[in-house]
Amino acid sequence: MTKKSAKKRKKQNAVSSFGQDPFIEEIEKNVQPEDPNIIYKQDLIVSRDEIGGLENVLKEIDKIARYAKFEKLYTLFGIRKNPHILLHGPPGTGKTYVAKYAAKKIDAAYMELNLTEHLSMWHGMTERGVIGQLETYEEVCKEHFMKGIVFMDEAESIFGHRGTGGTIHAYDNIAQYFLRFMDGTNQTEDLILIAATNKVEMIDEAFLRSGRFNSIEVGIPDRKGLYDIWEGQVRATERKSELEKVFKYVPYDDLADESYRRGFVGADVRSIIDKTIEDYIDNLVSNVEDSDELVTNVTIPGDLLLETLIAYKKFGQKKRVGFK
Numbered sequence: 001m002t003k004k005s006a007k008k009r010k011k012q013n014a015v016s017s018f019g020q021d022p023f024i025e026e027i028e029k030n031v032q033p034e035d036p037n038i039i040y041k042q043d044l045i046v047s048r049d050e051i052g053g054l055e056n057v058l059k060e061i062d063k064i065a066r067y068a069k070f071e072k073l074y075t076l077f078g079i080r081k082n083p084h085i086l087l088h089g090p091p092g093t094g095k096t097y098v099a100k101y102a103a104k105k106i107d108a109a110y111m112e113l114n115l116t117e118h119l120s121m122w123h124g125m126t127e128r129g130v131i132g133q134l135e136t137y138e139e140v141c142k143e144h145f146m147k148g149i150v151f152m153d154e155a156e157s158i159f160g161h162r163g164t165g166g167t168i169h170a171y172d173n174i175a176q177y178f179l180r181f182m183d184g185t186n187q188t189e190d191l192i193l194i195a196a197t198n199k200v201e202m203i204d205e206a207f208l209r210s211g212r213f214n215s216i217e218v219g220i221p222d223r224k225g226l227y228d229i230w231e232g233q234v235r236a237t238e239r240k241s242e243l244e245k246v247f248k249y250v251p252y253d254d255l256a257d258e259s260y261r262r263g264f265v266g267a268d269v270r271s272i273i274d275k276t277i278e279d280y281i282d283n284l285v286s287n288v289e290d291s292d293e294l295v296t297n298v299t300i301p302g303d304l305l306l307e308t309l310i311a312y313k314k315f316g317q318k319k320r321v322g323f324k
């Protein structure tokens, strides 16, 4: 029996003897599961041991989770913290990934607010679209007695410098709305905002003032960070797979050295793992007619990861002295 089918059977037994989790039942009854912008907490998949580096970010998330859990106690002492975060850093360093992890850690649903989609609408609709969606999320949270993480990518599109050349009036109104939201006027206890940007220099200082967004850098990983990313992402792959083991003898030290030398980020590691698996499958199926007997006992030699890495040309990578 595969690892997964054993797990599934265990789960089914648990449901039949103890009944289903009332929280899940409630959600299944009342919420349209087809809303692709909401991932409920039981579906969140990012675990802490799958993330490499980013200790500063994880520490901040722990703090916010503690605050969210013991909010009443903080209030008792007269402390009101602002939990909203702005994650900034280069592409592929794990901003979206960490936001999903935060939802899991905080025990909240993960909700996406697509700012650029709303901005491409016509004038006037923008404001209604963004604020309307936020209000819907708030209702969903209230209805289910849960908190929601609202993730907003490309944050500079709304939190960029206000009132300067060419800014459309509606954006200013939305910016004002968010300022009030963070200052507590429109505050809801249910929603925590996590914004992300590659262009922090474009963010208006008003949003970074203390008591508004907590600004956290999500940087390029160092060698140790990369070592942990490789380990974490192989672990994540094995958890998702139906097999006991996907890779045999992974050369973590060599992978960390070589990927560090090439200035990799987490997204590059993820691409290499995926590409290695895809190439391996392509190779397998090119030699056989029937896949059934293959599926039971395949394990990919870990060295293939290093081979893929060496052949990998990062998109847009500039040639540097000493690089292949």
Ligand SMILES: Nc1ncnc2c1ncn2[C@@H]1O[C@H](COP(=O)(O)OP(=O)(O)OP(=O)(O)O)[C@@H](O)[C@H]1O
Residues within 6 Å of the ligand: 050, 051, 052, 053, 054, 089, 090, 091, 092, 093, 094, 095, 096, 097, 098, 197, 198, 229, 232, 233, 265, 266, 267, 268, 270
């Ligand atoms: N620090 C990390 N630890 C583990 N995995 C990571 C890390 N950073 C990135 N990854 C992997 O790379 C994938 C892509 O990263 P993600 O989309 O979170 O990057 P991003 O910073 O949001 O990029 P962008 O700025 O382009 O939106 C993740 O789903 C994850 O598999």
Ligand SMILES: [Mg+2]
Residues within 6 Å of the ligand: 095, 096, 097, 153, 196
């Ligand atoms: Mg992202």
